[in-house]
Amino acid sequence: MTERVFDPELLSRCISCGFCLPACPTYAATGDEASSPRGRINLMRALQNGDLDPYDPTLTEQASQCLGCRACEPVCPAGVEYGQLLEQWRDHQWKGRRRPLTARALMLVTRLREVFRVMGAVRRLPGAVLRKARRPRAPSTGNPVGVATPEASLMLGCFEQVLFPEVSRAARQLVPGIAAPTGQGCCGALHAHNGDTAAGERLAHRLGEDLPGIIVTTSGGCAAHLASVLGRDRVKEISELLAERGETDEPTTPAGEVRVDGRRARVTLQDSCHLRNGLGVWKEPRTLLGRVADYVELPSAAGCCGAAGTYALLRPRESRRILDAKIREIEAAGVDYVVAVNPGCLRQLQTGLRRARSRVKAVHMAELLTQATDDTHH
Ligand code: SF4
Numbered sequence: 001m002t003e004r005v006f007d008p009e010l011l012s013r014c015i016s017c018g019f020c021l022p023a024c025p026t027y028a029a030t031g032d033e034a035s036s037p038r039g040r041i042n043l044m045r046a047l048q049n050g051d052l053d054p055y056d057p058t059l060t061e062q063a064s065q066c067l068g069c070r071a072c073e074p075v076c077p078a079g080v081e082y083g084q085l086l087e088q089w090r091d092h093q094w095k096g097r098r099r100p101l102t103a104r105a106l107m108l109v110t111r112l113r114e115v116f117r118v119m120g121a122v123r124r125l126p127g128a129v130l131r132k133a134r135r136p137r138a139p140s141t142g143n144p145v146g147v148a149t150p151e152a153s154l155m156l157g158c159f160e161q162v163l164f165p166e167v168s169r170a171a172r173q174l175v176p177g178i179a180a181p182t183g184q185g186c187c188g189a190l191h192a193h194n195g196d197t198a199a200g201e202r203l204a205h206r207l208g209e210d211l212p213g214i215i216v217t218t219s220g221g222c223a224a225h226l227a228s229v230l231g232r233d234r235v236k237e238i239s240e241l242l243a244e245r246g247e248t249d250e251p252t253t254p255a256g257e258v259r260v261d262g263r264r265a266r267v268t269l270q271d272s273c274h275l276r277n278g279l280g281v282w283k284e285p286r287t288l289l290g291r292v293a294d295y296v297e298l299p300s301a302a303g304c305c306g307a308a309g310t311y312a313l314l315r316p317r318e319s320r321r322i323l324d325a326k327i328r329e330i331e332a333a334g335v336d337y338v339v340a341v342n343p344g345c346l347r348q349l350q351t352g353l354r355r356a357r358s359r360v361k362a363v364h365m366a367e368l369l370t371q372a373t374d375d376t377h378h
């Protein structure tokens with residue numbers, strides 16, 4: 001028996017039925033039991049029981065080859081929380097210097113952002129003002145869409161702020177009056193998925209303190225991580241918020257439709273694995289997209305696009321194989337837009353489409369919905 005790596009209750013739940021095998025992309029690619037959820041859980045048990053050396057090459061390989069897409073969770077009759085087990089596994093396997101260099105570098109970037117954020121804020125503002133500024137604005141009264149009750153704050157997302165600031169702008173346009181305080185830190189999803197569970201939890205708690213009320217996100221990965229630390233009630237991915245609002249006869253989003261070459265646009269959705277498999281949110285974005293455009297379902301919409309957090313950087317060859325198949329499907333669907341609900345997926349799809357010289361555009365759902373509104377008014 002080695003040190004305790006896994007929560008024993010979580011590890012014991014698997015009954016080795018194998019229902020999860022057909023859902024697993026790495027098993028589909030390799031046909032190797034060790035690359036399946038059941039195989040990986042058996043490896044975890046061997047590690048926990050001391051039957052395998054902690055740094056056995058198969059353990060190391062499988063901890064990194066798994067996408068962390070959690071497609072194995074919804075199909076599991078025993079309710080195995082595979083995502084949690086994977087986090088515990090990587091926490092052990094990728095401790096300190098054994099963590100892949102790229103993952104370490106990205107974590108550092110989130111820390112640097114923190115430093116620059118504080119330095120910038122301190123330079124601009126005296127202390128009392130700064131403290132006040134860190135509190136989100138109360139939602140404006142008379143909000144035309146009335147969604148900021150109970151109090152809601154938009155999470156800006158550390159990578160989204162750098163790579164896709166237009167997504168947060170679109171979200172604010174869709175939810176007028178929502179508080180969107182600047183100077184937010186990282187939610188810690190990156191850390192939790194890359195073997196630093198403690199930092200992942202610490203950062204999520206801090207963000208939870210900084211953003212009162214419901215935390216609204218435009219990132220499926222961040223939403224699932226925040227919900228696992230702060231509780232499901234504190235977190236709403238934006239499509240959930242918008243879909244709820246549409247059912248209560250509030251003025252709904254979106255109005256109008258997205259048009260391309262004088263006709264209604266054809267759009268498809270790439271699910272965010274964590275949003276779909278972790279939080280069970282998949283109908284809402286489809287409903288919203290179907291209101292503004294002709295919705296086309298991709299056969300593999302629920303399957304990972306290969307972005308998988310840092311996976312595209314850590315395992316570029318495997319990631320590319322998954323992405324290339326996805327791009328071929330998108331092309332065959334004859335759509336104008338492929339829509340993402342997570343910044344990592346958006347970046348991955350844009351890369352694949354650019355490489356294939358495709359005319360299809362990858363956009364975030366919030367942006368496309370805003371476009372529908374704009375098209376109506378112009
Ligand atoms: S993880 Fe779930 S579906 Fe897969 S073998 Fe274990 S019990 Fe069966």
Ligand code: SF4
Nearest residue numbers: 024066067069070072
């Ligand atoms: S998280 Fe995804 S890649 Fe990993 S075992 Fe589950 S289905 Fe397979």
